[in-house]
Amino acid sequence: MAKDTKDVTYKEQTIFPHIRNKIDIQGREVHVIARLEEPLIVVLGNVLSDEECDQLIDLSMDRLNRSKTGNKREVGDLRTSTSMFFHDGENKLVAKIEKRVSEIMGIPIEHGEGLQILNYKIGQEYKAHYDYFTSANRPVSNPRVSTLVMYLNDVEEGGETYFPKLNFSVSAKKGMAVYFEYFYDDHHLNELTLHGGAPIVKGDKWAATQWMRRKKHK
Ligand SMILES: O=C(O)CCC(=O)C(=O)O
Numbered sequence: 001m002a003k004d005t006k007d008v009t010y011k012e013q014t015i016f017p018h019i020r021n022k023i024d025i026q027g028r029e030v031h032v033i034a035r036l037e038e039p040l041i042v043v044l045g046n047v048l049s050d051e052e053c054d055q056l057i058d059l060s061m062d063r064l065n066r067s068k069t070g071n072k073r074e075v076g077d078l079r080t081s082t083s084m085f086f087h088d089g090e091n092k093l094v095a096k097i098e099k100r101v102s103e104i105m106g107i108p109i110e111h112g113e114g115l116q117i118l119n120y121k122i123g124q125e126y127k128a129h130y131d132y133f134t135s136a137n138r139p140v141s142n143p144r145v146s147t148l149v150m151y152l153n154d155v156e157e158g159g160e161t162y163f164p165k166l167n168f169s170v171s172a173k174k175g176m177a178v179y180f181e182y183f184y185d186d187h188h189l190n191e192l193t194l195h196g197g198a199p200i201v202k203g204d205k206w207a208a209t210q211w212m213r214r215k216k217h218k
């Protein structure tokens with residue numbers, strides 16, 4: 001018998017649990033607008049209402065500090081935004097959004113690092129980076145596995161979330177979000193999730209980021 005020479009395309013298991021183009025959560029219909037399969041990058045619509053976006057901005061405005069990066073949480077050129085973290089469930093709105101984010105990402109909120117609000121003014125950016133941690137000599141004990149970046153306003157010009165290794169970018173649009181994950185066995189797929197927040201050219205940018213860990217973080 002002739003041997004079957006068809007290529008077998010093997011796809012890795014993903015974390016994101018939704019296969020349909022709509023996700024029903026808390027009586028709200030979140031839309032899957034676009035989807036890249038490997039690495040999985042999902043553009044989502046109707047994640048937050050306009051009022052929720054405005055309230056998150058109002059609640060964080062007076063609590064912003066220069067954003068930090070890396071294990072040592074340092075301030076530097078890599079990330080020039082200001083930002084803050086809400087405490088877990090610190091008010092009704094944050095609790096409600098945490099629950100929604102957890103359902104979208106398919107991971108309990110206890111694995112999260114807290115909802116983080118970011119503000120970028122003209123010229124400010126988050127240069128291309130990986131959200132996962134790397135350690136040269138020992139495995140990371142509780143690695144980050146996935147990210148959701150939600151946009152809280154429309155940016156007039158600039159401020160896209162860009163993935164330079166994929167020639168792909170997502171414009172910041174109020175209430176929408178981009179999800180991606182980087183817990184693949186094939187490390188090449190994780191490396192393709194290199195991404196950044198492009199410098200703001202006109203206007204400013206407000207976003208909310210949720211980083212999830214493999215295991216409980218708190
Ligand atoms: O601001 C963005 O578009 C990207 C933010 C980001 O990469 C992060 O918070 O890890």
Ligand SMILES: [Fe+2]
Nearest residue numbers: 129130131195
């Ligand atoms: Fe990031």
